[in-house]
Amino acid sequence: MAPKPGNGEPSPVDIPTFAQTQLDLLAAELAAEIAETSTLVSAHSPSALQRAGVALTNLVVSAQRTGLGGKTVVELGPDSATTTGGAGGLSSDELPEHGIRTGDIVVVSEQPAGSAKKREVREMEKRGAKGVVVKVGRGVISVALDEEQEKEDGSNLGGGGRVWIVKLADDVTYKRMNGTMEKLKKMSDSEYSVFIRVLFGQGSPSPVPKDLGSDPEWGKIEWVDPSLNESQKDAIRFALASREIALIHGPPGTGKTHTLIELILQMIKRGLRILVCGPSNISVDNIVERLAPHKVPIIRLGHPARLLPSVLNHSLDVLTRASEAGAIVKDVRAEMDAKQASIRKTKSGKERRVIYADLKELRKEYRERERKCVSNLVAGSKVVLATLHGAGGFQLRNQEFDVVIIDEASQALEAQCWVPLLSAKKAVCAGDHLQLPPTIKSLNSKSKTKSKDGKSGDATLETTLFDRLLALHGPSIKRMLTTQYRMHEKIMRFPSDELYEGKLIAAEAVKERLLKDIKDYEVQDTDETSEPLIFIDTQGGYFPEREEDDQKQDSAKAPTKKSILHADSKSNEMEAALVKQHVQKLVDAGVRPEDIAVVTPYNAQLVILAPLKELFPGIELGSVDGFQGREKEAVIVTLVRSNSEGEVGFLGEKRRLNVAMTRPKRSLTVIGDSETVKRGSKFLSRWMTFLEDNADLRYPDLASLER
Numbered sequence: 256m257a258p259k260p261g262n263g264e265p266s267p268v269d270i271p272t273f274a275q276t277q278l279d280l281l282a283a284e285l286a287a288e289i290a291e292t293s294t295l296v297s298a299h300s301p302s303a304l305q306r307a308g309v310a311l312t313n314l315v316v317s318a319q320r321t322g323l324g325g326k327t328v329v330e331l332g333p334d335s336a337t338t339t340g341g342a343g344g345l346s347s348d349e350l351p352e353h354g355i356r357t358g359d360i361v362v363v364s365e366q367p368a369g370s371a372k373k374r375e376v377r378e379m380e381k382r383g384a385k386g387v388v389v390k391v392g393r394g395v396i397s398v399a400l401d402e403e404q405e406k407e408d409g410s411n412l413g414g415g416g417r418v419w420i421v422k423l424a425d426d427v428t429y430k431r432m433n434g435t436m437e438k439l440k441k442m443s444d445s446e447y448s449v450f451i452r453v454l455f456g457q458g459s460p461s462p463v464p465k466d467l468g469s470d471p472e473w474g475k476i477e478w479v480d481p482s483l484n485e486s487q488k489d490a491i492r493f494a495l496a497s498r499e500i501a502l503i504h505g506p507p508g509t510g511k512t513h514t515l516i517e518l519i520l521q522m523i524k525r526g527l528r529i530l531v532c533g534p535s536n537i538s539v540d541n542i543v544e545r546l547a548p549h550k551v552p553i554i555r556l557g558h559p560a561r562l563l564p565s566v567l568n569h570s571l572d573v574l575t576r577a578s579e580a581g582a583i584v585k586d587v588r589a590e591m592d593a594k595q596a597s598i599r600k601t602k603s604g605k606e607r608r609v610i611y612a613d614l615k616e617l618r619k620e621y622r623e624r625e626r627k628c629v630s631n632l633v634a635g636s637k638v639v640l641a642t643l644h645g646a647g648g649f650q651l652r653n654q655e656f657d658v659v660i661i662d663e664a665s666q667a668l669e670a671q672c673w674v675p676l677l678s679a680k681k682a683v684c685a686g687d688h689l690q691l692p693p694t695i696k697s698l699n700s701k702s703k704t705k706s707k708d709g710k711s712g713d714a715t716l717e718t719t720l721f722d723r724l725l726a727l728h729g730p731s732i733k734r735m736l737t738t739q740y741r742m743h744e745k746i747m748r749f750p751s752d753e754l755y756e757g758k759l760i761a762a763e764a765v766k767e768r769l770l771k772d773i774k775d776y777e778v779q780d781t782d783e784t785s786e787p788l789i790f791i792d793t794q795g796g797y798f799p800e801r802e803e804d805d806q807k808q809d810s811a812k813a814p815t816k817k818s819i820l821h822a823d824s825k826s827n828e829m830e831a832a833l834v835k836q837h838v839q840k841l842v843d844a845g846v847r848p849e850d851i852a853v854v855t856p857y858n859a860q861l862v863i864l865a866p867l868k869e870l871f872p873g874i875e876l877g878s879v880d881g882f883q884g885r886e887k888e889a890v891i892v893t894l895v896r897s898n899s900e901g902e903v904g905f906l907g908e909k910r911r912l913n914v915a916m917t918r919p920k921r922s923l924t925v926i927g928d929s930e931t932v933k934r935g936s937k938f939l940s941r942w943m944t945f946l947e948d949n950a951d952l953r954y955p956d957l958a959s960l961e962r
C-alpha cells in the first residue's frame with residue numbers, strides 16, 4: 256500500500272523503482288490479454304469466434320487506398336461465394352452480425368480451410384498483416400495496415416482469396432505506456448521538474464490560500480455559468496489557484512464535466528494553453544461537445560473514424576484538410592491512391608515492385624508534408640483535446656502546455672496518465688476514486704514498491720494516479736463536488752453516508768422525484784412508481800445461485816465471448832424471474848422500457864436476463880462495470896449471490912456496489928438474499944440493514960412466479 260494519507264510530510268517515492276514496477280505490471284497485463292486471445296482463438300472454430308465477437312470470417316479484399324498518415328487501408332467485404340443472396344435475411348453484400356469495432360487491433364490473414372486446422376495467433380500474425388480497424392460499415396470493414404505490412408505479391412492478404420480478421424490484444428496502447436515509463440525511469444535527478452517531484456512526494460504542493468472564496472484574487476471570478484453551485488465554484492477556484500496539482504472529486508451526478516467546462520473557459524480567459532485528456536474517446540468527445548457551443552477555438556486529436564460525428568468539425572484531420580497546406584497534402588494523397596489502384600490491376604511482379612518503390616517514396620513525402628501542416632495547426636491552438644494515449648502522438652511532440660486536465664482520471668491506468676504528464680507543469684485531475692478503477696486482467700499480479708526511505712509495499716495496476724496522489728498528499732489536494740443532480744434523496748442516502756462522509760446533497764429539482772412524476776409521458780401512481788427505494792429480499796434459501804459451468808453442461812447454445820470468458824460467473828434464475836415480474840409492473844404502470852435498466856455484477860446473470868430484451872424492447876441490461884458513467888430513471892439491481900456459506904465474491908467490492916446503487920434517478924429496486932449478502936462484509940451488512948430499515952421491503956410471492 257502507498258503511504259498513509261496526510262500524516263505531515265509525504266513519503267517520497269523512488270521514481271526509477273516506480274517506473275520499473277509499472278513496466279513489470281504492464282508486461283503482466285499485456286501477457287494476460289494476449290493469453291486470453293490465444294486461448295480463445297486456438298480453442299474455437301472461426302464461426303464460433305465470429306459469434307463470440309472476436310473474428311469476422313469469409314471476407315475478400317475489395318479495394319485498397321491511402322489513409323491518414325499515408326497508411327495503406329484495405330477494404331474487406333463479404334465473399335460472394337459464401338453469401339447466397341438473401342439467405343438468412345442477409346443480402347450478399349452485407350456483413351453478418353459481428354463484434355469488430357472501429358479502433359480494434361486486428362490481424363488480416365488467409366482463412367484456414369475447414370475448422371479442423373489448429374489456429375495459432377502467433378502464426379497468423381507472422382503470415383498475415385496487422386492493422387487497426389478504421390471504419391465499419393454494413394458491407395465493408397476497412398483496416399489501416401501497420402507500415403509496410405502488405406507483401407508485394409499480396410500473399411499475406413489471401414492473395415486474392417478468402418481472408419478473415421481476428422481481434423488482437425491492443426499492444427499499441429502498451430507500447431506508448433511502456434515508452435513513457437522507460438523515459439521516466441531513465442530521467443536523472445536533475446531532470447525532474449517541480450511538478451514531477453510533487454507527484455512523487457519529493458516535494459509538497461505549493462500552498463493555496465485557505466478561504467479562496469474571499470481571497471482578493473480568486474474570490475472575484477466572473478463566472479461564465481453563474482448557476483454553478485458553491486462546491487463547483489470552490490473546486491474551480493482551487494484548480495486555478497493550485498500551482499502543481501489539483502484533484503476534483505466528483506461523486507455520481509455531481510456535475511464533474513460541467514465543472515471542467517467552466518474551468519477550461521476560465522483558463523482560456525486567463526490566456527493559458529491547455530491540453531485536455533481522458534482515458535477513452537467518448538470521455539474526450541463529451542467535453543468537445545460541451546465546449547463547442549462556447550465558440551472557443553479547440554482542436555481534437557485522434558483518428559476521425561473514432562470520433563463522434565458531432566465533434567468532427569474540430570478534428571485535426573478535418574482542420575488540416577481545410578487548411579491551405581492541406582491542399583498540397585491532398586495532391587500527394589491522390590497520386591498515392593492512383594498508384595494503389597494500379598497495383599490491383601497489374602499481374603506482373605516486376606511492375607508491382609516498381610509501383611511499391613514509388614509508393615514508398617510518396618508515403619515519405621506525404622508524411623513529411625502532413626506533419627508540417629499538422630504541427631503548424633497544433634502550435635497555433637490554445638486548447639487541444641486528445642485521449643491520454645493520443646497525447647503521445649507525433650502531433651504533440653515538443654508542444655508545451657500550461658495545464659494538463661485529465662477527466663475520468665480514476666478510470667485510467669497511471670502509466671497512461673503519464674503520457675501527457677511527463678512534460679506537464681501543472682495538472683488538474685477529475686474523477687471519483689470511490690467508483691470502479693480501470694478493468695485489469697492480470698488481477699493477481701502484484702509488484703513490490705519501495706519508497707525513498709526504504710518502506711516497501713504492494714502495487715497493482717488498479718491503484719490509479721488519483722488514489723496514489725490522495726494517499727501521498729492527503730485530502731488537501733482535492734475539492735469535492737457535493738450537490739448531486741441525479742438521484743432521489745433516499746437513493747443517495749446510503750452511498751453518501753458510507754462513502755462520501757455524508758456530504759452529498761440532493762439538488763431541489765431531484766430530491767423528491769418519483770417515477771409517477773415523469774413529465775414527458777403519463778405514469779400511473781402505483782406501489783412501484785411511488786417508491787424511490789424497494790428491496791425484494793429473497794432470503795430463506797429458496798433462490799440459490801448457480802455457477803455458469805453447471806449451465807453450460809445442459810445448454811447446447813453457442814458460446815459467446817461472455818460465456819467463454821466468464822466460465823465461473825454466477826447466475827440466479829429465480830432472481831431473474833423476480834426482475835421480469837418487477838419490470839412488467841413498471842411497464843404496466845406506463846414506464847417506458849427505455850427508461851429502465853437492469854444491472855448485475857455477474858455476466859452469467861446477464862445471459863439469463865437476455866430474453867427481457869425481446870419482451871420489453873428498449874430496456875437496457877448491463878453489467879455494473881459496463882454501466883459506470885450511465886444513468887436511468889429506474890434501475891433494478893440483481894445481486895445474484897445466495898448460498899449457505901455467505902460467499903459474496905466480488906460483490907464485496909464497495910466501489911462496484913457504489914456504482915450499482917448510484918445509477919438510478921427516481922427508482923432503485925434491489926433484489927437479493929439479505930442473509931447471504933449480510934455475511935459478505937461490514938459494508939454489505941450495513942447496506943442490508945439500511946435497506947431493511949429504509950426501503951419498501953418486500954418478499955417474493957412464490958406462487959405468482961413463473962419458473
Ligand SMILES: Nc1ncnc2c1ncn2[C@@H]1O[C@H](COP(=O)(O)OP(=O)(O)OP(=O)(O)O)[C@@H](O)[C@H]1O
Pocket residue numbers: 482483484487505506507508509510511512513514740741884885
Ligand atoms: N450547477 C448546476 N446546476 C444545475 N444542474 C447542474 C449543475 N451542475 C451539473 N448539473 C447537471 O447535473 C447533471 C450531471 O452533470 P455532468 O454530466 O457534468 O455530471 P458528471 O458528474 O460528469 O457525471 P457522472 O456522474 O457521470 O460523473 C447534468 O444534467 C448537468 O446539467
